[in-house]
Amino acid sequence: MAPGLPDAMDRPHFIGIGGAGMSGIAKILAQRGAEVAGSDAKESATAEALRALGATVHIGHAAEHLADDASCVVVSSAIRADNPELTRAAELGIPVVHRSDALAALMDGLRPIAVAGTHGKTTTTSMLAVSLSELGLYPSYAIGGDLDAPGSNALHGDGEIFVAEADESDRSFHKYAPEVAIVLNVELDHHANYASMEEIHESFETFADRIVPGGTLVISADHEGARELTRRLGTKVRTVTYGEADDADVRVLSVVPQGLRSEVTVLLDGERITFTVSVPGRHYAHNAVAALAAGAALGVPAAELAPALAAYTGVKRRLQLKGEAAGVQVIDSYAHHPTEMTADLEAMRAAADDARILVVFQPHLFSRTQELGKEMGEALALADASVVLDIYPAREDPIPGVTSELIIDAARAAGADVTPVHDKAEVPEVVAGMARGGDLVLTMGAGDVTDLGPLILDRLMK
Structure with missing residues (x-):
């Protein structure tokens, strides 16, 4: 039998409980019998899955979401120091535990x-x-x-x-x-x-x-x-x-x-x-x-x-087939680093015979784009055509002069067919105008580009 609850983690509160890493730890603790609570920026299927295990999940970040009797507050490196729940934890003297320490405790024994x-x-x-x-x-x-x-x-x-x-x-x-x-x-x-x-x-x-x-x-x-x-x-x-x-x-x-x-x-x-x-x-x-x-x-x-x-038949966002409409398959890829982009595009090229490959790419992080924008553009040259969105900032503030144009310029220099789109809502219409039966469309990136797959499919069906 696996060990029980780590010390001081019987009533944990997670800030950002819906995140991929945080939700996993929260789930295991709930399954081990902890009274799990937490907050996240928005409602999600993950939040619902945690509630089904008995966790209390608040939407939005507010000091009152943190219970006075919480045994600890679990955070990731993405949580800013001025988060109201983190501030409240300091006022109450509740220990703050990094996500990695919580995971290490779960593995003990x-x-x-x-x-x-x-x-x-x-x-x-x-x-x-x-x-x-x-x-x-x-x-x-x-x-x-x-x-x-x-x-x-x-x-x-x-x-x-x-x-x-x-x-x-x-x-x-x-x-x-x-x-x-x-x-x-x-x-x-x-x-x-x-x-x-x-x-x-x-x-x-x-x-x-x-x-x-x-x-x-x-x-x-x-x-x-x-x-x-x-x-x-x-x-x-x-x-x-x-x-x-x-x-x-x-x-x-x-x-x-x-x-x-x-x-x-x-x-x-x-x-x-x-x-x-x-x-x-x-x-x-x-x-x-x-x-x-x-x-x-x-x-x-x-x-x-x-x-x-x-x-093993796959994990969400790793070349995950989202559906097919009008003879066009839409596949979701988490690739956001040039090496990953190249690997996924080469894999699809090998598996797709003579199908055209169209990519909807959303760069992830200003710092990554600043350092690797040229290589990202060169990777996109492996596709038959690409749509490039604005940078998804995640936890970062903008860096002056760092935009998707760095990628677009590099892609065009490598001979790629690239269309910049600044309004994400326009992407389904743009893709519908590009795609034809037999094509593969990859939504690619670590941000919310994944949300576009179903919207592209809906547009293709019209």
């Missing part, structure tokens, strides 16, 4: 697998959660996206394994002490918190140093940033590499596209294992191999885990 990397964390964590569940191991998990329904980003399981997405963006993954850690890739991102690749590598080194004695680091043998991290770590931790490189410990021998699926063959401990990945693209196949290697490191037989991985 279990066998954690922490999944880190610049890209692919949500998919790989989901693959592990689904496949381990398929084998009857009843893992607990906390994921940065929903598997199949609102609130399905987390579960309190009765088994001894806890699978968690480990976020490097604010260095919060330094709080975890995993038995097995996965590092999928190491790239410069989150420019508001990291000034250089040196800082990124130092941060990932700290994460790897947190692996418990006798534990294992599973890390890509193909990605240069990951290989550099492996060199830096030396023999400090047991390392299992995976990938197509000749020196990989778990070697990917082939990835054969089969429509929206792939057949993957690996060599692990001298044994050839072939299995199916039920989502398209080489990068998703590699995520599955990382999951396979991590499970094997934890003692799960690879020959059993490999076929179980086929049970």
